[in-house]
Amino acid sequence: MDMNVLPRMHPDNLTEADRRLVAAIQHGLPLVSHPYAELGAQCGLSEGEVINRLAALLADGTIKRLGVVVRHRELGYRANAMVVWDIDDAKVSELGHCIGRFDFVTLCYRRPRRLPAWPYNLFCMIHGQDREAVLERVRQIEQHCGLAKVPHEVLFSRRRFKQRGALYAPVQSGMPR
Amino acid sequence: MDAVDRAIINALQEGFPVCERPYAAAAEQLGITEDDLLQRLAALREQKTITRFGPLFHAERLGGALSLVAMRIPAEDFDRVAALVNAHAEVAHNYERAHAFNMWFVLATETEEELQATLRAIEAETGYPVYNMPKLEEYYLNLRFAV
Numbered sequence: 001m002d003m004n005v006l007p008r009m010h011p012d013n014l015t016e017a018d019r020r021l022v023a024a025i026q027h028g029l030p031l032v033s034h035p036y037a038e039l040g041a042q043c044g045l046s047e048g049e050v051i052n053r054l055a056a057l058l059a060d061g062t063i064k065r066l067g068v069v070v071r072h073r074e075l076g077y078r079a080n081a082m083v084v085w086d087i088d089d090a091k092v093s094e095l096g097h098c099i100g101r102f103d104f105v106t107l108c109y110r111r112p113r114r115l116p117a118w119p120y121n122l123f124c125m126i127h128g129q130d131r132e133a134v135l136e137r138v139r140q141i142e143q144h145c146g147l148a149k150v151p152h153e154v155l156f157s158r159r160r161f162k163q164r165g166a167l168y169a170p171v172q173s174g175m176p177r
Numbered sequence: 178m179d180a181v182d183r184a185i186i187n188a189l190q191e192g193f194p195v196c197e198r199p200y201a202a203a204a205e206q207l208g209i210t211e212d213d214l215l216q217r218l219a220a221l222r223e224q225k226t227i228t229r230f231g232p233l234f235h236a237e238r239l240g241g242a243l244s245l246v247a248m249r250i251p252a253e254d255f256d257r258v259a260a261l262v263n264a265h266a267e268v269a270h271n272y273e274r275a276h277a278f279n280m281w282f283v284l285a286t287e288t289e290e291e292l293q294a295t296l297r298a299i300e301a302e303t304g305y306p307v308y309n310m311p312k313l314e315e316y317y318l319n320l321r322f323a324v
Contacts, residue, residue, distance in 0.1 A: 014239070022239065028231040031215050031222075033198055047197060054195050062238045066193040068186060068218075069229040075186075082274065082281065093314065100317025110314040111245065118247070118278065118308060124317075153276065161263050161271040161282075 014062070017045060021053055029066075077127040079134045079156060083141075084120035086113075086151040092122055098145040099124050104137050120153065131156060178226060181209060182217055186227065193230075241285065242292040244311040248280040248303070255279065258303045267295045278308070 014022065020043035030038045036054070037047035045053070057063045087095055092110050099122070100108040108124040128134035135154065142148045184207055194202040204214040221227045250258045255273065262282060263271055271282035286292040296307050 022232075022234075025232055026234075028229045029193075031200075031219050031230070033200065033211060033215075035199065036195070036197070051195055051197070058195065060238075061235050063232045064235050065191075065233045066195070066231065067191065067233075068189040068221075068227045069231070069233065070186060070190065070227050071225060075226065093316070096314065096316030105317060108315075108317040109312045110316070111310040111312060114247075114308045114310065117249075118310075123245075123310075155274040155276045155278070155281075157272045157274055158279075159273040161259055161273070 017043075017049070018053055018057065020044060021050060022057075025054075076129060078129060079131045080125065080127045081131075081134045081138075081157070082155045083124050083126055083138055084153050084155065085122040085147060086119045087122045087147075089121070095145055095147065096122055099141055102137070102141060102144075104128070105141075119151065178221070178224075181207070181213075182221060182226075185214065185217055186221070189230075241287055242289045242311075243283065243285050244292060244309055246282055246284055246296065246299075247278045247308040247310060248305050249278050250280055250303075250305060252279075258305065261302045262299055265295060265299065267291070 021039070024039050024043040029035045032038055034047065036050040039045075040047050040050040043050075054063070054066070058066065085095070096108050096110060099105055104126055106125045106127060108122070110121055111123050113119055113121050126134050126137050128137060134156070138152075138154055142150075142152075188207060189203065193199055196202055198211065200214050200218075201211040204211045207214065209217075218227070218230060222230065248258070248262075259271065259273070259280065262268055262280065265284075267284050267286050269283040269285045271280065273279055274281055284292055284295055286295060296309055300307055
């Protein structure tokens with residue numbers, strides 16, 4: 001799922017300063033020459049402290065990446081499909097990694113089956129210029145990863161209702177102690 | 178959007194410097210000025226080509242609960258159910274897909290208990306069962322788009 005979606009939560013593994021920084025940065029970096037100084041002014045940290053904490057949060061993976069978040073439809077990726085496979089549990093990890101190596105796959109996760117209605121346990125997202133491009137990419141995956149005989153379905157999107165990050169709930173007691 | 182805008186989008190999906198003047202550093206890599214980069218980013222945001230310029234969080238590491246949820250809704254009842262589901266603030270995004278399982282949304286809550294409570298509320302309000310499919314293992318997450 002999109003990881004620019006943030007749970008509404010009170011994370012317990014961050015320092016008070018980190019929480020204020022995360023709350024300040026979630027809406028985006030200011031478009032000014034010294035953006036980290038401006039963020040710091042919003043959350044009571046110096047420019048140097050913001051830079052150090054952001055570098056640490058990036059290094060430990062709490063922030064996966066800093067940069068632009070694009071709207072894929074506006075960029076011409078008009079078709080998007082969730083492709084799901086029913087894969088032997090013993091092989092799902094290996095095949096998940098195989099699928100994830102394609103550069104057009106934006107995410108690839110194992111999820112629970114919901115039998116009998118839903119037998120699929122491996123999910124990936126594929127975006128393409130149109131439906132045929134997406135289907136061609138599914139065929140490439142099948143050939144490369146040996147999935148031709150594995151049951152699968154391609155679920156194209158019809159409508160998108162909401163695409164926004166859920167808001168990070170500022171910590172109630174989030175002021176500096 | 179011109180070639181420079183495309184170069185900016187491609188480069189800044191990969192990452193952004195963490196230093197005192199990060200736009201100046203990124204602009205230098207792109208062969209443009211800091212002012213030009215700031216103006217173009219503002220314009221791309223205005224055009225809604227980019228939604229945000231900022232962090233991509235590892236949600237689980239921040240705490241909280243996140244899940245993908247599916248529902249099977251008869252076509253004639255879809256819009257009514259979509260309105261009920263989308264009214265929940267915990268629903269981060271929702272897609273209609275071409276399948277018997279035609280509604281797919283992401284729930285994001287502070288705790289697992291709240292996630293379960295939201296699922297029960299949606300079932301009670303809509304009259305249809307929900308199929309909760311939380312991530313068990315992640316093999317890949319990229320979300321970069323070449324332009």
